Amino acid sequence: MTTAAARFGTTGFGAENLPYASFSVAGGDRRLGVRLGDQVIAIAALAAQVGTPRLDDAARDAVSGPDLDALLAAGHTAWQPLRTWLQEVVTTDGLDTAVESAATPVADVQLHLPFTVADYVDYYASEHHASNIGQMFRPDEDPLKPNWKHLPVGYHGRAGTVIASGTDIPRPKGLRPDPSGTPSFGASRRLDIEAELGFVVGGSAPEGEVTVARAGAEHLFGVVLFNDWSARDIQAYEYVPLGPYLGKSFASSISMWVVPFDALTDARVEPPTRDHELTAYLDDSVDGPWGLDITMEVEIDGQVVSNPPARTLYWTAPQMVAHMSVNGASLRPGDFFGSGTVSGTEVDQRGSFIELSWGGKEPLTLDNGHEQTFLTDGQTVTLRGTAPGANGSVIDFGECVGTITPAT
Incomplete structure (x- = not known):
């Protein structure tokens, strides 16, 4: 068995980073994603695969959105557990196939403004x-x-x-x-x-x-x-x-x-x-x-x-x-x-x-x-x-x- 971080993580975009983005594929709906190596992982799709016992309702709802707006509104009590959960998933043996099923190569996605600027x-x-x-x-x-x-x-x-x-x-x-x-x-x-x-x-x-x-x-x-x-x-x-x-x-x-x-x-x-x-x-x-x-x-x-x-x-x-x-x-x-x-x-x-x-x-x-x-x-x-x-x-x-x- 191996981990998603070992399979997909590359220098700069490993499990220690996991930056967020708003993305779409082939003109589809915008989704909230996180980058691991040269892959973008749709967070909602990953959650459906492996479950989210660590996350509260606000965090679960936020990851289903098209961008970071809902997560920013939910506050640090949502985004800090979300990051912990993401790191655990990508560094756990045997979950690499679940991550792969929710992933799309960066080269194949369209990136969008990741959040709505307030002030x-x-x-x-x-x-x-x-x-x-x-x-x-x-x-x-x-x-x-x-x-x-x-x-x-x-x-x-x-x-x-x-x-x-x-x-x-x-x-x-x-x-x-x-x-x-x-x-x-x-x-x-x-x-x-x-x-x-x-x-x-x-x-x-x-x-x-x-x-x-x-x-x-x-x-x-x-x-x-x-x-x-x-x-x-x-x-x-x-x-x-x-x-x-x-x-x-x-x-x-x-x-x-x-x-x-x-x-x-x-x-x-x-x-x-x-x-x-x-x-x-x-x-x-x-x-x-x-x-x-x-x-x-x-x-x-x-x-x-x-x-x-x-x-x-x-x-x-x-x-x-x-x-x-x-x-x-x-x-x-x-x-x-x-x-x-x-x-x-x-x-x-x-x-x-x-x-x-x-x-x-x-x-x-x-x-x-x-x-x-x-x-x-x-x-x-x-x-x-x-x-x-x-x-x-x-x-x-x-x-x-x-x-x-x-x-x-």
């Missing part, structure tokens, strides 16, 4: 990215504003523009200034990426004020790769005094496999040292550490140009949840937030082309001879990510892909 917030959590942008935009000032190390800076975005990996990105239009500062309407000339992590929130907190410890234990469901496409010229003209809007709200791509936060226990690391005492609601020393050792990869037209390290993020995911709710704002199932661009200390760890080309002044020469600054029509950007998992395994996040198409 969307984008943060600015990388000190290195914030410092680089500050140096470029405000060369005669301190690159970090006085508030930056005292709270996670963020803005409220548009949930409807969070889209599935693989969706084309039409070049956005808006008002952008010429060299003299005179604005004109047209297609962005400085289209960029932002290599980020995205965090999926589950459960409800109608009263707000979620603590760091509670956020980590009860509300952080999963993590995806996130490309928050940015029109830097439109953004630069509009962002004072109220912050970014049209330069950021046209498209934000997410990877299709939602890695459970519980799969990242072995990836948790201490965040960067803070040089002052944090306000009590942002104290993330409880039940920590809460930093994440996720290494990202930025590829453009087949060439890897950067490896942003998420372990350098100054602000951690539970802190960002605590901050978004400290004023009494509620949390809802499907709330989603981005980390902001992930950048490290080195040039080849920068998570945006505005940084890699230093505002377009220092083009990056690609292997094909192209002088890369901002994105041109037809270019394809792929984000990837990996993290250390349990038992020496690797946690793979899959890919987040987008191709630029001409303005319409």
Whole structure:
């Protein structure tokens, strides 16, 4: 006898990972699945095969849905036992045939947006990215504003523009200034990426004020790769005094496999040292550490140009949840937030082309001879990510892909 994990599990997508997805086969109905190796397992079909004695009614109902919405609404008391059950099934001798009967090769499925985005917030959590942008935009000032190390800076975005990996990105239009500062309407000339992590929130907190410890234990469901496409010229003209809007709200791509936060226990690391005492609601020393050792990869037209390290993020995911709710704002199932661009200390760890080309002044020469600054029509950007998992395994996040198409 053998186990499903031994038969189907591959590096990055073994029993230690088991990321979720919404999928369909040959135009059929959408189903909630989990990935093991190069197979997608329909969870409801697997449950019908082997039974679900560990799961309560909420969890059983949730796995019959087309996506993660019902599971996110059911909360951590449903999703944590579900993960335990899934791991037991795929690592139990003799259940491999039951798993196989519920499985479809990844190559044969259509993936869909894995959950309905409720509210969307984008943060600015990388000190290195914030410092680089500050140096470029405000060369005669301190690159970090006085508030930056005292709270996670963020803005409220548009949930409807969070889209599935693989969706084309039409070049956005808006008002952008010429060299003299005179604005004109047209297609962005400085289209960029932002290599980020995205965090999926589950459960409800109608009263707000979620603590760091509670956020980590009860509300952080999963993590995806996130490309928050940015029109830097439109953004630069509009962002004072109220912050970014049209330069950021046209498209934000997410990877299709939602890695459970519980799969990242072995990836948790201490965040960067803070040089002052944090306000009590942002104290993330409880039940920590809460930093994440996720290494990202930025590829453009087949060439890897950067490896942003998420372990350098100054602000951690539970802190960002605590901050978004400290004023009494509620949390809802499907709330989603981005980390902001992930950048490290080195040039080849920068998570945006505005940084890699230093505002377009220092083009990056690609292997094909192209002088890369901002994105041109037809270019394809792929984000990837990996993290250390349990038992020496690797946690793979899959890919987040987008191709630029001409303005319409």
